[in-house]
Amino acid sequence: MPLNAAYAGRQYAPDAPYVVGREKIREFADAVGSTHPAHHDVAHARGLGYPDVVAPPTFAVVIAQRTEAQLITDPDAGIDFSRVVHADERFTHHRPLVAGDRITTVLHVDRVIERSGLAMVTTRCELYALPAELPDDVAPVDVTSLTDHVATVTSTLAIRGADA
Template structure:
C-alpha cells in the first residue's frame, strides 16, 4: 500500500503525444474559447489547461504499480497547479513523467501529492502538480 517510502518514486515518461492544431481547436471549443485566435491555425498555442490532458496520461503508471494498491475509481483529484516555462505549441512532441512528491496516509485514506513534468522535444515546458485523495475499504487497511 502507498506510504511515505514511495516519496521520490518516478515513473518512465509516457510515449510522445504530438500536439495537433485539431486537438488544440477541439479543446478550446470545449472551453468555450473557439474564437480565440491564439488557439487556431498551424501556429496555435494550447490553452493552459490542456496540460491536464497530457499530465493525466502519466497517472496510468502510478495506478498500474501493484505495490501502491491504488484504484482510479477510489481517487478524487483535489487540487491542480501548473508552473509554465513556455506555452504548448502545435507540433510539440510532449512526454509526461510522474513523480510522487508526498504521501500522507491516515486510516483508510491517503493524500498523494504528485508532479508531472511535461517535456517537449527535450525542453521542460510545464510542471503539473496535483493532490489526489485515495480511499481504501476498511477491511483493506485493517
C-alpha cells in the same frame, strides 16, 4: 491492498512522446469554453508569433493524466481508482504548448500521506518538448539533456479508504 507509502520519492521513466495535435487543441478549447482565436486559427496564432495554434493553459492536464497512468496502473502502488477523487491541480508554464510539440513527461511521486482512512498522493509531471532530431516513438532515456522544459503539472489525488 492499501496505498503503498514507500512510493513517495519514486520517479518513473519518461513516457513515449505525446504529439500535440491541432484538432486536439481545438477540441479542448471548445470543451473548456476558450474562444480565443489563437486556440482555433493558425493564421491568428502565427500573427501572434507562434508556429501554430496555442493550447489553453490547462491542456497540459491531458498529457499529465496520460503520464500519471503509470502510477495508477502500477499494481504495487495499491491505488484503487474507483476510490480516487481529484483534490488539486496546479500548472507552472515555461512556455505555451503549441500544435506540433512532441512532449515527453517524467512522473515524480512527491508525497504520500495517509490519515484517518484517506490517502493523499501528490504527483509532479515535468513536460519537455523533444528536439526535432529525436524520433516520435522513442522516449529519451536521459531527460537532463532536454532544454525545452514546457510545463510542470502538480496533482493531488485523494484516495478514500475502504470504510469511507
